Amino acid sequence: MSKIELKDITLDYTDQGNVYHALDGVTFSVEEGEFVSLIGSSGCGKSTTLSILAGLNNPKNGSFLIDGQETRGTEKDRGVVFQHYSLFPWMSVRKNIEFGIKQNFPRLSKKELTAKAMEYLEKVGLKGFENKYPYQLSGGMQQRAAIARTLAMETDILLMDEPFGAIDAKNRVLLQDLLLQILDATEKKKTIVFVTHDVDEAILMSDRILFMEDKKIAHEVKVPFARPRNREKLTSDEAYLSLRRKVVDLFYHEQEQKLEFEGGEGI
């Protein structure tokens, strides 16, 4: 049995009486402990798919199973990280993390709560910033705090929607390495669905990459590299370069076709 299964999922958005088909038969599964990236051109339905997995949207048709059970709505078994840091601005960084922890561990004493928050703040390199407010932190630091808040909830499933999409290139690399490091050091491997536009990020992080086209999954590519992964070693390996060519071909070929279809000249 897979940890997550989506079968023939459809979803419509209705906007001022107009119905828009956002998902049209999305089917895929994710095994326990697997890291799967969703990649595809803008508007193909990645975030909508993730929102169903998070329980923030319900499908019109189709089946969504976790551990073989039909699932609807939000549950404590899933942690979500969005692109925009989504911290509460009126709470200190530590209080933000404690808020997340309280959702899943309501019985912890004040002391235990603070200790857990500090443990995760240290993991993401924010020790010493616990009493700052989000506005006092850089974007990269805010995203570290948002990641700490979600990780501290210790869910089996982690859903990430372009978590590094708003971060500058240098910090993005640091955050990718940090997340890999934390996940590698986590005893029970999490099941992860990760939305990205970045081909290198998808290869570095994932066990499998799913390509969305026309509101459904069109291709998949397995990423066979052993973990823990080392960015420098990996990116100079011929096997990486060859896989990268394949992923780039699949990713840009679809975008090219779309431009031609829309009347463009292609790229």
Ligand SMILES: Nc1ncnc2c1ncn2[C@@H]1O[C@H](COP(=O)(O)OP(=O)(O)OP(=O)(O)O)[C@@H](O)[C@H]1O
């Ligand atoms: N709340 C909404 N109401 C109406 N249409 C929506 C809504 N949210 C998304 N859409 C439309 O549904 C389609 C899929 O959107 P979605 O955000 O899932 O795509 P995406 O692949 O994540 O795009 P991007 O990479 O740009 O974030 C898009 O055409 C989008 O305009």
